[in-house]
Amino acid sequence: MLEDHKRTGAYYNACMQNRAAFSGKVVLDVGTGSGILAIFAAKAGAKKVYAVEATDMAKSAKRLVAAQGLEGTIEVIQGVIETVEIPEKVDIIISEWMGYFLLRESMLDSVLVARDKFLKPGGALYPSHARMFLAPIRSNQCRQRHHDFQNSMEGWAEFCEDMKQYYGVTLECLSEDYRKEQMDYFSYTAAWTDVHPSQVVGSAACFKSYDLATVTLEELKAPLKATFNMTVLEDGPVDAFCGWFDTQFKGSPQNPVTTEVTLTTAPDPTGATHWGQQSFFLHPPVECAEGDVLACEIEVVRRKDNQRLMDVMVKHRIEGKAAPGKERVSCFHIE
Amino acid sequence: MLEDHKRTGAYYNACMQNRAAFSGKVVLDVGTGSGILAIFAAKAGAKKVYAVEATDMAKSAKRLVAAQGLEGTIEVIQGVIETVEIPEKVDIIISEWMGYFLLRESMLDSVLVARDKFLKPGGALYPSHARMFLAPIRSNQCRQRHHDFQNSMEGWAEFCEDMKQYYGVTLECLSEDYRKEQMDYFSYTAAWTDVHPSQVVGSAACFKSYDLATVTLEELKAPLKATFNMTVLEDGPVDAFCGWFDTQFKGSPQNPVTTEVTLTTAPDPTGATHWGQQSFFLHPPVECAEGDVLACEIEVVRRKDNQRLMDVMVKHRIEGKAAPGKERVSCFHIE
Numbered sequence: 001m002l003e004d005h006k007r008t009g010a011y012y013n014a015c016m017q018n019r020a021a022f023s024g025k026v027v028l029d030v031g032t033g034s035g036i037l038a039i040f041a042a043k044a045g046a047k048k049v050y051a052v053e054a055t056d057m058a059k060s061a062k063r064l065v066a067a068q069g070l071e072g073t074i075e076v077i078q079g080v081i082e083t084v085e086i087p088e089k090v091d092i093i094i095s096e097w098m099g100y101f102l103l104r105e106s107m108l109d110s111v112l113v114a115r116d117k118f119l120k121p122g123g124a125l126y127p128s129h130a131r132m133f134l135a136p137i138r139s140n141q142c143r144q145r146h147h148d149f150q151n152s153m154e155g156w157a158e159f160c161e162d163m164k165q166y167y168g169v170t171l172e173c174l175s176e177d178y179r180k181e182q183m184d185y186f187s188y189t190a191a192w193t194d195v196h197p198s199q200v201v202g203s204a205a206c207f208k209s210y211d212l213a214t215v216t217l218e219e220l221k222a223p224l225k226a227t228f229n230m231t232v233l234e235d236g237p238v239d240a241f242c243g244w245f246d247t248q249f250k251g252s253p254q255n256p257v258t259t260e261v262t263l264t265t266a267p268d269p270t271g272a273t274h275w276g277q278q279s280f281f282l283h284p285p286v287e288c289a290e291g292d293v294l295a296c297e298i299e300v301v302r303r304k305d306n307q308r309l310m311d312v313m314v315k316h317r318i319e320g321k322a323a324p325g326k327e328r329v330s331c332f333h334i335e
Numbered sequence: 336m337l338e339d340h341k342r343t344g345a346y347y348n349a350c351m352q353n354r355a356a357f358s359g360k361v362v363l364d365v366g367t368g369s370g371i372l373a374i375f376a377a378k379a380g381a382k383k384v385y386a387v388e389a390t391d392m393a394k395s396a397k398r399l400v401a402a403q404g405l406e407g408t409i410e411v412i413q414g415v416i417e418t419v420e421i422p423e424k425v426d427i428i429i430s431e432w433m434g435y436f437l438l439r440e441s442m443l444d445s446v447l448v449a450r451d452k453f454l455k456p457g458g459a460l461y462p463s464h465a466r467m468f469l470a471p472i473r474s475n476q477c478r479q480r481h482h483d484f485q486n487s488m489e490g491w492a493e494f495c496e497d498m499k500q501y502y503g504v505t506l507e508c509l510s511e512d513y514r515k516e517q518m519d520y521f522s523y524t525a526a527w528t529d530v531h532p533s534q535v536v537g538s539a540a541c542f543k544s545y546d547l548a549t550v551t552l553e554e555l556k557a558p559l560k561a562t563f564n565m566t567v568l569e570d571g572p573v574d575a576f577c578g579w580f581d582t583q584f585k586g587s588p589q590n591p592v593t594t595e596v597t598l599t600t601a602p603d604p605t606g607a608t609h610w611g612q613q614s615f616f617l618h619p620p621v622e623c624a625e626g627d628v629l630a631c632e633i634e635v636v637r638r639k640d641n642q643r644l645m646d647v648m649v650k651h652r653i654e655g656k657a658a659p660g661k662e663r664v665s666c667f668h669i670e
Contacts, residue, residue, distance in 0.1 A: 005501065012502050039504055060509055067508040166340065167347050169374055173402040174395055 004274045010263035011037055011096065014126055014249035015044035017259040021124065021251050022046050026088060030081055030095035030114045031107050035061030035074065037094050042073040049074040050086050052114075081110045081117075090118050091255065094126040100192065101278040102132050102245035103224075103300065104334045105308045112217050122254035125212045127247035133266065134243050134314075135204035136230055136294060137195055142239035142281040149186035153179060190312065190334045193279040194272035195242050201288075202232040204266070207298055213252060224300040232292040232320070237285035241314060242267065244277040280314060280332045292320030303333075310334045339609045345598035346372055346431065349461055349584035350379035352594040356459065356586050357381050361423060365416055365430035365449045366442050370396030370409065372429050377408040384409040385421050387449075416445045416452075425453050426590065429461040435527065436613040437467050437580035438559075438635065439669050440643045447552050457589035460547045462582035468601065469578050469649075470539035471565055471629060472530055477574035477616040484521035488514060525647065525669045528614040529607035530577050536623075537567040539601070542633055548587060559635040567627040567655070572620035576649060577602065579612040615649060615667045627655030638668075645669045 015022060015037075022044035029038040029051040038051035038061070051074055053061055058078035065074045077084055093114055097107035115125065156178050160171045205228040232238065246264035251257040265275045288294070297315040302308075312334060317327040350357060350372075357379035364373040364386040373386035373396070386409055388396055393413035400409045412419055428449055432442035450460065491513050495506045540563040567573065581599035586592040600610045623629070632650040637643075647669060652662040 005497070008502065034509075036502075036504065040502070043503065060512065063508045064504075064506065067505055162340070167343065167371075167375070168378065169371065169399075170402055171399065173398050174369075177395065 006273045007096070007263060008036065010249075010261055011094070011126075012040055013259070014257070014261040015040040015094075017261065018249075018251065018257040019045050021255055021257055022092065025091040025255075026050075027092045027094060028052065028086065028090040028114060028118055030093060030111050031097065032061050032076065033057050033096075035064045035076060037096060038074045038076075039065065039068055039070060041092070041094055042068075042070045046073065046092070048088075050090065051076045052081055052084055052086075053078060054080045081114045086118055089120045090123060091120055092124050092126060093119055098130070098245065098247060098275065100275055101190070101243050101300075101310070101312075101334055102130060103220075104310055108212075108220060109217060111212070112215070112220065115212070116217075122252055124252035124255045126249050126251075127263065128212055128250045128252065129248040130210045130212065130245060131206050131248075132208040132243065132245050133204045133206050134228070134230065134241050134296070134298065135200050135267075136202035136232060136238040136286075136288070137199045137240050137242040137267075137279065138201050138234075138237060139193070139195070139199060139240045139242075139279060139281070141191065141193065141279065142283060142285065145186045145191075145281055146283050149182055152182045152186070156182075184333075187281060187283055188330070188332050190243075190278040190280050190332050192276040193242065195267040195277050195279065197267045197269055200242065200267055201234045201236065201238060202230045202294065205230045205296070207296075221302065225298070227295075227297045230294045230296065232288040232294065233290060235289050236287075238288050238294070239282050239285035241280045241282070242277045243280065243312075244275075278334060280312065280330065282328075282330060286316070286318065286328070288318065289321040292318050295319050341608045342431070342598060343371065345584075345596055346429070346461075347375055348594070349592070349596040350375040350429075352596065353584075353586065353592040354380045356590055356592055357427065360426040360590075361385075362427045362429060363387065363421065363425040363449060363453055365428060365446050366432065367396050367411065368392050368431075370399045370411060372431060373409045373411070374400065374403055374405060376427070376429055377403075377405045381408065381427070385425065386411045387416055387419055387421075388413055389415045416449045421453055424455045425458060426455055427459050427461060428454055433465070433580065433582060433610065435610055436525070436578050436635075436645070436647075436669055437465060438555075439645055443547075443555060444552060446547070447550065447555065450547075451552075457587055459587035459590045461584050461586075462598065463547055463585045463587065464583040465545045465547065465580060466541050466583075467543040467578065467580050468539045468541050469563070469565065469576050469631070469633065470535050470602075471537035471567060471573040471621075471623070472534045472575050472577040472602075472614065473536050473569075473572060474528070474530070474534060474575045474577075474614060474616070476526065476528065476614065477618060477620065480521045480526075480616055481618050484517055487517045487521070491517075519668075522616060522618055523665070523667050525578075525613045525615050525667050527611040528577065530602040530612050530614065532602045532604055535577065535602055536569045536571065536573060537565045537629065540565045540631070542631075556637065560633070562630075562632045565629045565631060567623040567629065568625060570624050571622070573623050573629070574617050574620035576615045576617070577612045578615065578647075579610075613669060615647065615665065617663075617665060621651070621653065621663070623653065624656040627653050630654050 027041040027046045027049045032051035099106035207226040249261040299313040362376040362381040362384045367386035434441035542561040579600045584596040634648040
C-alpha cells in the first residue's frame with residue numbers, strides 16, 4: 001500500500017490528527033504488511049500495538065519497526081487472525097482491508113473476526129465506516145471493448161478458414177462457445193478504470209453503507225441487494241456504470257475522533273488510487289436526456305467457485321423523457 | 336495449440352505424411368485439448384483413437400470430433416491419464432506435451448505414465464525424441480533489463496525520501512532486500528524471447544537428448560546435468576544464453592515413419608512459435624573473440640516449492656584469446 005499516497009496519507013492523517021484517540025491505547029493492526037499502520041498508531045501515541053501479518057512480510061515489518069526505534073511499543077506477530085493469540089483486548093483495530101469495489105478479495109472478513117475476538121466494548125475501528133457508490137458515465141472504453149470483441153470474432157472466422165484449408169478440420173461447431181466466451185470477457189467483465197470526473201454524467205448513488213462496528217460476518221457473506229436512483233445530468237449516451245467506495249475514520253461513539261478523515265476512491269482529476277474504479281460497460285449504450293432518472297437494482301454476490309471474486313447484477317429502467325420504461329438487466333463479473 | 340501453425344503443421348505432417356504407420360492402428364492422444372491431434376491420427380488412417388483430456392475441454396473435443404464425422408473412430412474420455420481406464424493397449428501415443436524450455440510445466444510425466452501403462456511393446460511415441468539447445472546471443476534486452484533494474488532502484492530511493500518526508504518513516508533497512516528482489520526479477524529470471532537468427536553469435540550446443548521410448552520418470556525428475564562447449568563466431572560481447580528445444584517424429588524401430596518430421600523452436604526469421612526461446616541474461620556481458628570456446632556446465636532442477644517451475648544454473652569459462660580462464664556461475668529461474 002505504501003506507494004499510494006492518497007491511501008497512506010489518509011491512514012496517516014487518521015492517526016496523527018487524532019492523537020487524543022490513540023494516546024495510551026492498545027491497538028491491533030490486522031494484516032500489517034510492512035508494518036506501516038502499526039508505526040503510525042505508535043507515532044500517534046498508542047501504548048502498545050499488536051501487528052499481525054500472515055505472510056513472511058512479518059519479518060520485514062519487524063525490521064522496519066526496529067529501524068524506527070519502536071520495538072518497545074509494536075509487537076509483530078506472524079500468524080492468521082483466526083488462530084493468533086493476543087494477550088489482551090484492544091481499544092482500537094486498524095486495518096487496510098479494502099479490495100476492488102470494496103469487497104473483492106477484501107480482508108474484511110478477517111477484520112470482523114478480529115473485532116469479535118479482540119476489540120473491547122466501545123472500542124474503535126479504523127476505518128469505522130465504508131460506503132459503495134455507483135454513477136452513470138460516458139466512456140470511450142466501452143466502444144473500444146466492443147471493437148476488440150468484433151476483432152476477436154473476425155480473428156476467429158479467419159482462423160476457422162485456415163484450419164479448414166490447411167488441415168481439413170471444420171471448427172464452426174465451436175463458434176458459438178467462442179462468441180460467448182469473448183462476450184463474457186469484453187462486455188461482462190468489469191474493468192479497472194481511472195475515470196475523470198468529467199466523464200461522470202449523472203448523480204452518484206450511495207447504494208450501500210457499512211457501520212463496521214455492527215455489521216456481522218453473516219450479513220457480509222449474504223448477497224448485497226439494493227435499489228436506488230441516479231439522475232442523469234447531461235443529454236446523450238450512458239455507456240457504463242462506474243463503481244467505487246470510500247471509507248471513513250470516525251472512531252467509536254465512546255472514543256470518537258477529533259478530526260474525521262475520509263479515504264475516497266471516487267473519480268479524481270489527479271488520478272486514481274491503486275483501487276481505481278470498477279466500470280461495468282453497457283453495450284449498446286443507453287440514450288438519456290438531462291433529468292432522466294435511472295431506477296436501479298443491484299445485487300453483488302460472492303462467486304461460488306471462488307469466494308473472493310464477485311458477480312454483479314445491475315437492473316435499470318429509465319424514468320423520464322428518453323425511451324422510458326424499458327428494463328434492462330446486465331450481469332457482470334469482477335475478476 | 337491451434338493458432339500456432341508451425342506447431343499444428345508439424346503434428347499434421349507427422350501424421351499425414353506417415354499414413355502407413357497409422358493405418359489400422361490404435362492410437363492414444365494424451366491431453367487432447369480440442370481433439371485436434373486425435374483428428375489428425377484418425378485422418379491418417381488410425382482404426383481407433385482414444386483421446387484423453389482432464390479438463391472440460393473434453394466436451395468441446397467431443398463436438399469437434401462429431402463435426403468431422405469421426406465419432407466412430409475417436410473416443411473422447413474425460414479423465415486424468417494416471418487413473419483413466421482404456422480397454423486395450425495402443426500402437427501409438429501422440430501428445431503435445433512440451434513446455435517452455437521443453438520441461439517447464441510440461442506434461443511429459445503424464446506421457447511416460449501413459450507409455451508405461453498403455454503402449455504395446457514396440458509401439459511408437461509421437462514425438463519420439465526431444466532435444467535441448469543452448470547458444471550464445473547478443474541481445475538489446477539485456478541492456479534494457481539492466482536499465483529497468485536501475486530505474487527501479489532509483490524509484491525506490493525516491494520512495495524512501497517521500498516516506499521520510501511525508502510520514503517520518505525510514506525505509507532504508509529494507510533497501511538491500513528490495514535490491515535483491517529486483518535483481519532476481521530483472522537479471523536472474525529467464526525471459527520469453529523471439530530471437531532473430533542474426534543475434535546468435537556462436538554455435539548452438541545440443542546439451543540434452545531424450546529418447547522418449549526409454550527415458551524413465553526417475554531420470555526425468557532427477558536434476559539434468561550436462562557439460563558442453565559453444566564456439567563463438569563473432570568478436571564482441573555475449574550478453575545472453577538462448578535456450579530452445581526441438582522434437583522429432585521418427586516412430587519406433589518396429590513401426591518407423593516413412594517421412595521424419597521435426598518441430599523446432601530455434602530462432603527463426605519468420606518469428607517464434609508460442610514457446611519462443613528462453614533467454615538467460617548475463618550482466619555484465621562476456622567479451623569474446625571469434626574462435627573462443629565457451630566451456631559450459633548446465634544444471635536444470637525442478638523447484639522444490641513448485642515442481643512445475645525450474646532453476647537453471649549455468650557455469651561457463653572462456654577458452655581462447657579474450658580474457659580466458661575465468662569461470663562465471665549464473666543462476667536463473669524459469670517462472
